[in-house]
Amino acid sequence: KARELLRLDPEDVGRPLKDLQASYRPAELRAGLDAAFEQGDAVRQAPIRYAGDGDQRTYELRIDPLEAEGALVAASVTFLDITETHVLEEELERSRRELGAAYEELQSTVEELETTNEELQSTNEELETTNEELQSTNEELETMNEELESTNEELETTNDELRMRTAELDEVNAFLETIVGSLGMAVAVLDATQIIRMWNPQAEDLWGVRADEAEGRPLAALDSGLPTDAVRPAIRTALVAQEPAEATVDATNRRGRRVRCVVRCLPLRGAGAEVAGVVLLMDAEAAGGD
Numbered sequence: 001k002a003r004e005l006l007r008l009d010p011e012d013v014g015r016p017l018k019d020l021q022a023s024y025r026p027a028e029l030r031a032g033l034d035a036a037f038e039q040g041d042a043v044r045q046a047p048i049r050y051a052g053d054g055d056q057r058t059y060e061l062r063i064d065p066l067e068a069e070g071a072l073v074a075a076s077v078t079f080l081d082i083t084e085t086h087v088l089e090e091e092l093e094r095s096r097r098e099l100g101a102a103y104e105e106l107q108s109t110v111e112e113l114e115t116t117n118e119e120l121q122s123t124n125e126e127l128e129t130t131n132e133e134l135q136s137t138n139e140e141l142e143t144m145n146e147e148l149e150s151t152n153e154e155l156e157t158t159n160d161e162l163r164m165r166t167a168e169l170d171e172v173n174a175f176l177e178t179i180v181g182s183l184g185m186a187v188a189v190l191d192a193t194q195i196i197r198m199w200n201p202q203a204e205d206l207w208g209v210r211a212d213e214a215e216g217r218p219l220a221a222l223d224s225g226l227p228t229d230a231v232r233p234a235i236r237t238a239l240v241a242q243e244p245a246e247a248t249v250d251a252t253n254r255r256g257r258r259v260r261c262v263v264r265c266l267p268l269r270g271a272g273a274e275v276a277g278v279v280l281l282m283d284a285e286a287a288g289g290d
Helices: 002-006 030-039 083-181 202-208 228-241
Strands: 043-050 057-068 069-080 186-191 196-199 245-252 258-269 275-286
Touching: 030 043, 030 057, 030 069, 043 083, 057 083, 186 202, 228 245, 228 258, 228 275
Parallel strands: none
Antiparallel strands: 043 057, 057 069, 186 196, 186 275, 245 258, 258 275
């Protein structure tokens, strides 16, 4: 095996080592031999790989000095084939590196999981806080809903009362219009600012102005045959002095005929006895010569 590994022939025995390829292939032997003789102890060299004429193999080189009668006389050189062991060691080392890398990845994953867990805990706390806020908001909304329901009930009650009062007011207005219409003369009701609030059918027939044209307008702005300037002092007496007053004026009715009109102004008192307006009673007769 040594001849095969070192490519030695039988005739190479006895030749100086330095003259042979075995001195440097597959490993440098001369330095190792010198070290063994100097130290007087075995020398080991790092594993070497050598292919030779076949498959690549791994060898461990050992040089042992040999003594004879207390003197170093030779050395043995041993090439130990550790290919399988070296392969196993390399695989073991690779496995260790992979295991170390896997452990580092595991550590990194654990740290990431811990960070994720902390974030999840923080998110859970935020969700719990949000849930509490939502519950509080829901309670407030329920309270507001109850208040709105109560307010709605109150509004419905108020609305019912308003409908009843409106119906009563409509009934009173209808009754009042019936009374005013049955007086047999033209009647106009003014408020404290002399705005026409009521204009009965006889007033329409006398002056040729419809109620929807008269009501809501000042008496002085009404386009009729009644000379309002001549009636204004009597109206003022009823409003200010709160006493009935009368004015007789020459006017023109809706047919364009001259009439003699007696206008009686009666104070219209409100609930507190204050004057809220004036009631005008207008009675017209044909003027002399017409």
